[in-house]
Amino acid sequence: MYSAMQAFRGGYGSMPDVVLLNYSYVPRTIHVKAGTPVTLYNADDVLHSITADDQSFDSGLISQGASFTVSFDQPDQVANHCFVHSRMRATRTSWLPPPS
Numbered sequence: 001m002y003s004a005m006q007a008f009r010g011g012y013g014s015m016p017d018v019v020l021l022n023y024s025y026v027p028r029t030i031h032v033k034a035g036t037p038v039t040l041y042n043a044d045d046v047l048h049s050i051t052a053d054d055q056s057f058d059s060g061l062i063s064q065g066a067s068f069t070v071s072f073d074q075p076d077q078v079a080n081h082c083f084v085h086s087r088m089r090a091t092r093t094s095w096l097p098p099p100s
Contacts, residue, residue: 016041016067018090020048025080025090032072034094039069048088053079 018040019026025040032038042048042062050068051058056078059068072078072094082088 018050019043020050020062020082020088023085023088025050025088028089029091029093031093031095034075034096035071035073036094037069037071038092039067041065041067047084048082049084050080050090051083053081058083 016039017032018030018038020040020042021044023044023046030038040050040059040062042064045064047061047063049059049061057070059070061084062068072092075095077091077093080090080092
């Protein structure tokens with residue numbers, strides 16, 4: 001299993017939640033608490049995007065070495081794809097924590 005941490009060993013700054021690498025989202029599935037920012041980093045040498053299948057968000061083109069951060073305020077599960085490379089697919093699930 002490949003993780004974002006393996007791609008950034010020895011790096012500086014904050015760790016991205018998802019890495020675009022070898023024409024894949026790493027990891028392909030991410031679970032986040034609603035309202036938590038999710039950062040994607042493009043480690044490939046080509047342009048990529050992350051676009052919700054339901055069109056609820058679209059990163060636009062993300063160039064090599066660039067990142068995109070988005071927050072999901074409502075609990076849901078959304079399939080995502082790269083509009084440049086249609087075989088690139090991922091799923092994001094956001095949830096609300098139980099009341100305290």
